[in-house]
């Protein structure tokens with residue numbers, strides 16, 4: 001991987017202009033998976049990934065991997081290596097959804113009957129290492145500012161945070177894997193539509209070892225039947241909470257609601273957040289005893305423990321592929337975290353995205369692969385909407401409350417912008 005220094009020195013020595021066949025904007029899961037798939041299909045193409053963040057910045061959120069991830073990892077040749085990460089296996093999820101009692105959903109009907117609780121930072125580092133192992137360049141930290149297309153070639157302006165200078169890359173094909181920011185497609189003027197206003201206010205809760213001993217929790221921080229489970233979802237009148245055990249023995253705990261409701265409830269304030277959390281019976285019971293929360297979590301002085309609010313809107317792009325470009329991952333469509341689909345979807349679509357890129361970069365752009373990719377993205381989005389609608393309609397206790405009534409209508413009618 002190009003470090004700040006190596007990428008800067010190589011850039012200055014090659015002057016202000018470099019060329020590649022495929023340039024990928026964003027080195028998250030979608031960008032890395034697409035880079036690997038392109039390399040599988042056409043190892044001689046020069047693929048470059050430009051990633052804005054450095055490895056010190058916390059990676060994207062999302063610690064829950066469903067069993068569906070196995071097949072795409074195998075297809076990308078990543079499965080054996082993935083297993084060496086020794087992420088926490090889990091055998092299902094639990095939910096208080098539609099009723100007060102907790103239901104357990106195991107993965108026994110899935111061909112691979114376990115999922116994983118991952119460290120998102122470790123997952124991101126591992127994936128980037130796999131990209132680098134294939135001889136693919138990652139320029140990091142470097143930010144794509146603007147893109148232009150002339151005579152079938154892209155001209156991409158890039159800047160690095162540690163230098164004033166801007167320089168350019170030239171590429172035959174451009175992949176927008178920049179996440180929700182969708183930096184390429186927004187410049188191409190492609191419309192992005194949100195079907196809700198979901199936000200997540202989350203914190204990483206570290207376990208106080210003494211509390212674990214006092215409250216009989218095991219080493220992974222769980223007690224009894226919940227010990228081998230991944231996410232626990234608990235619905236309430238203003239939305240839902242979820243918690244996922246972390247590899248360090250703590251939890252990621254999130255309140256999910258609409259932006260206006262979060263504001264009304266002051267959920268970004270740690271005291272209000274904790275007060276709301278205290279009313280969540282199953283989540284609190286899973287976390288052990290609420291007393292340890294006061295001392296152990298959300299110390300706002302500590303960057304790692306700070307409460308964060310992030311956008312979790314379901315969004316889709318009106319066009320995901322065109323001549324010389326495509327969008328993958330969150331850039332093409334964002335899913336409600338309730339379905340834990342955000343990582344699996346780009347891993348699954350990467351081979352098809354790669355075929356479009358390889359054909360186009362080899363001057364064999366064909367409308368059939370473009371159409372196949374567009375159709376696959378549409379189907380993924382459509383299947384997701386059906387599942388989302390089904391899940392939200394299963395909770396009928398709070399129908400008169402704004403959060404739930406907004407989700408009782410067909411998603412297509414809920415487009416907000």
Ligand SMILES: Cc1cc2nc3c(=O)[nH]c(=O)nc-3n(C[C@H](O)[C@H](O)[C@H](O)COP(=O)(O)OP(=O)(O)OC[C@H]3O[C@@H](n4cnc5c(N)ncnc54)[C@H](O)[C@@H]3O)c2cc1C
Pocket residue numbers: 025026027028029030031050051052053060061062063064065142143144145177178179180181183200254310311312328329330331335337340341342343344346
């Ligand atoms: C609250 C919440 C919980 C979630 N939980 C789960 C979960 O449990 N399981 C799951 O599967 N999914 C989950 N997701 C979704 C999942 O995290 C995302 O779908 C996934 O990260 C998408 O990957 P991506 O590579 O498309 O985008 P990102 O992970 O956002 O990566 C985009 C990359 O592009 C880079 N970038 C941005 N702009 C530029 C630029 N101008 N130049 C260069 N680089 C740029 C960014 O630095 C970033 O690294 C969750 C999402 C939310 C909001």
